[in-house]
Amino acid sequence: xxxMERSAPRRPDIEDRHRGLAYSLWLPPEERPREDRFWPxxxxxxxxxxCKENHADFARLATATGWAALTFDxxxxxxxxxxxxxxxxxxxxxxxxxxxAHDGVDAGRVGVRGSSLGGFLAISAAAASAEIAGVIAICPxxxxxxxxxxxxxxxxxxxxxxxxxxxxLLAQDVGAAVxxxxxxxxILMHAEGDSQIPSDHSxxxxxxxxxxxxxxxxxxxxxxxxxxxxxxxxxxxxxxxxELAAGESAR
Numbered sequence: 001x002x003x004m005e006r007s008a009p010r011r012p013d014i015e016d017r018h019r020g021l022a023y024s025l026w027l028p029p030e031e032r033p034r035e036d037r038f039w040p041x042x043x044x045x046x047x048x049x050x051c052k053e054n055h056a057d058f059a060r061l062a063t064a065t066g067w068a069a070l071t072f073d074x075x076x077x078x079x080x081x082x083x084x085x086x087x088x089x090x091x092x093x094x095x096x097x098x099x100x101a102h103d104g105v106d107a108g109r110v111g112v113r114g115s116s117l118g119g120f121l122a123i124s125a126a127a128a129s130a131e132i133a134g135v136i137a138i139c140p141x142x143x144x145x146x147x148x149x150x151x152x153x154x155x156x157x158x159x160x161x162x163x164x165x166x167x168x169l170l171a172q173d174v175g176a177a178v179x180x181x182x183x184x185x186x187i188l189m190h191a192e193g194d195s196q197i198p199s200d201h202s203x204x205x206x207x208x209x210x211x212x213x214x215x216x217x218x219x220x221x222x223x224x225x226x227x228x229x230x231x232x233x234x235x236x237x238x239x240x241x242x243e244l245a246a247g248e249s250a251r
Contacts, residue, residue: 182210191221
């Protein structure tokens with residue numbers, strides 16, 4: 001019997017550092033987009049204790065559907081040099097700018113996709129910078145969830161000054177931040193069975209958000225269920241791409 005042939009998963013197109021943060025850039029299979037249509041793009045922000053490699057599946061899915069994608073290690077995680085601090089929101093914005101400046105990327109269609117802590121940072125970054133065109137937030141954490149985890153030392157990350165970080169977290173209001181995203185699109189996704197961050201938190205954020213917005217609550221599941229479900233992630237990308245196109249048509 002012939003041996004089964006196995007192919008290695010696709011590697012990133014570029015691996016580098018920006019602001020001391022290790023990142024991987026993934027581009028669609030085509031060499032260049034058509035002259036009349038550049039790629040939409042997404043920055044992928046992982047949660048506490050995770051790393052960029054854990055979300056390579058979403059990067060591959062995005063590039064397979066014509067998106068450029070950038071994964072990176074948050075401060076205090078993986079191969080990134082800085083420790084976690086309140087500067088993480090500025091880091092997300094900086095990487096969105098870096099992605100938007102890449103050849104072939106449509107700088108006006110750079111979104112951010114974050115899960116848990118990453119969802120908190122994605123919403124906060126979009127509220128801070130109009131350069132971020134839209135947000136996919138998966139089981140986004142709130143400030144109290146994160147402050148409690150920091151205090152109990154359950155957030156697996158390198159922190160320089162825990163007291164200063166806790167004070168910064170508690171000063172952030174992700175509910176007020178979500179109100180500042182419209183008229184840019186926001187999709188919130190959550191598993192109903194999430195025991196770490198209740199799905200009611202996404203419902204509350206949805207209620208405060210302006211249009212266009214979408215809420216997906218998945219029956220059952222757990223904290224990481226939605227993050228790696230290819231059907232749900234593909235749906236989120238398609239919805240975001242449609243809304244970005246509708247926004248362009250309206251301008």
